[in-house]
């Protein structure tokens with residue numbers, strides 16, 4: 359008999375309140391995202407207290423919409439899945455408490471999902487044939503991880519950032535050149551009007567850890583460049599800064615990813631997370647993959663930034679492995695990938 363597992367997934371780890379209905383891990387019946395960006399941009403970044411309060415206000419309605427759009431009832435769900443870490447503790451707690459309450463009331467299994475595992479699993483949604491093993495570069499506002507996906511739910515972290523996440527660097531540089539929050543999409547757009555060779559920003563390497571990343575030096579180099587222009591009374595060219603900064607980030611990401619696929623003899627590379635929707639990164643990574651005979655996978659932008667469909671995709675494979683959580687599930691703000 360054909361399998362037909364329906365999962366209601368909830369995501370509230372940062373500033374998006376999201377719910378989705380996902381069938382068999384790869385078919386998204388609904389994907390509702392209520393973004394709080396307009397509120398947080400008044401403060402130049404996510405304010406944790408406000409995020410938690412907004413999740414509380416919106417979560418029930420978002421779940422109801424997800425069920426309606428998916429044309430399913432709560433009773434038809436086979437499990438309730440929720441992000442339980444990493445993320446902002448107050449924000450995570452709203453989703454976790456909600457998922458536990460629903461699972462308890464309906465007597466359904468509860469599956470806690472790691473947020474990064476969700477980002478990686480976003481690749482399964484539109485690439486029906488993608489299966490592990492593969493290498494995945496996860497680049498978001500909070501994380502920069504180079505991961506070997508050995509099997510569903512089995513991860514080996516090859517490298518990660520020593521300081522700022524890639525998305526964080528985008529957001530900070532955007533703020534410095536007056537673009538506002540969130541900076542990634544704005545730098546992406548402005549870069550198209552600039553010269554990526556205009557300013558030679560540094561491409562940081564971490565001594566002794568070839569797969570690790572470091573973006574704080576690059577961020578400081580951009581800030582120093584802006585300061586020195588101001589001191590000399592020179593007008594800065596924002597588009598050139600955006601393009602040159604973006605190029606410096608992309609070069610490092612592509613180099614590291616290509617090194618990992620070569621070293622591990624992989625023929626598949628996936629990217630994930632908010633920064634994976636960057637048009638320059640997608641083009642550069644695609645080109646490098648073509649040159650090296652590697653299959654390249656990436657989610658559509660809507661599945662790159664935070665959403666609950668990716669949590670439903672990850673939860674399906676966790677459920678298949680028999681990973682379920684009890685009523686003691688709690689938010690774990692610094693949860694490590696691969697930990698349960």
Ligand code: KG4
Pocket residue numbers: 372497498499500501524525526528529540541542543546631632633634635636637662663664
């Ligand atoms: O995955 P995500 O929604 O949240 C986290 O889990 O952190 O990622 C958000 C990050 C932000 O830093 C945002 O600036 C960045 O992803 N981002 C981008 C683009 N779209 C979003 N960065 C570069 N280019 C983009 N097009």
Ligand code: ZN
Pocket residue numbers: 473477498499631632663664
């Ligand atoms: Zn995320």
